[in-house]
Amino acid sequence: MKKISAFLILLSIAFLAACGEDEGNSDSSNEKETINFGATAGPYSDMVTQAIAPLLEEKGYEVTNKEFTDYVQPNKALANGDLDANLFQHKIYLDSFAEENNLELSEVIVVPTAPMGIYSNTYDDFDSIEDGSTMGVPNDPTNLARALIVLEDEGLVTIKEDVDPLRASLSDIEENPKSLDFVEVEAGQLPRLVDSEDLAAVPGNYALAADMDLLDALALEDMPDDYRNRVVVNTEDTDAAFVEDIKEVIESDEFEEIIDEDFEGFGKPAWMEEE
Structure with a gap:
């Protein structure tokens, strides 16, 4: 009986040790909280x-x-x-x-x-845009290319066929049927140009920072992912x-x-x- 009791005690110790190891492993493998x-x-x-x-x-x-x-x-x-x-x-x-x-x-x-949008306090739609209207656009390459894509989608400019639209600049405009006069400024300044110019292409984050309503845009970009x-x-x-x-x-x-x-x-x- 003493041998059996000793065996049971050893077995219990081994079991508890194993549980302790499992708990330790569980703690060490816990994902961040x-x-x-x-x-x-x-x-x-x-x-x-x-x-x-x-x-x-x-x-x-x-x-x-x-x-x-x-x-x-x-x-x-x-x-x-x-x-x-x-x-x-x-x-x-x-x-x-x-x-x-x-x-x-x-x-x-x-x-x-938040997408880039074309905003205007001068015009209610693209059909009413007059020749020679001023257009505020970003002066950094990435946002400028985005602006030109929106303008091309709306038929206001045409980009040269051999140019990657994601890298297009003003020099890559092939057709400008409304003779838009582009004004380049830092992207963060574009919300102000909605008042001072006829139109402005404003990136969404700057539009929201200026308390502009995205849904007020004449057009919102179909943004590439x-x-x-x-x-x-x-x-x-x-x-x-x-x-x-x-x-x-x-x-x-x-x-x-x-x-x-x-x-x-x-x-x-x-x-x-x-x-």
């Missing part, structure tokens, strides 16, 4: 706090959101571990910044994005459970309902339109 987001102040910070964070919190996460006022620090903060994810940039900027700064960053999913903003994480985290959860909540019906209600005029990425 807090997700630290970063976004530029404005509509994309709002998207994190109003649409993404609440849905992640329903999954049990605590979500923080740090606002930035520039387009450099969010990626640097992500790369050095201060953030787990950010939302503020399109693919072209992401690829360029990551290459120039030797960072391993990857996109998770493209989100609805490369120009839409995306959630970005460190490449080493792409298979992490918290990243899968971020993707899942953005793909949810609840997320789209919030976008439709609180972010009117935002252009949806191809994956949402295909649903």
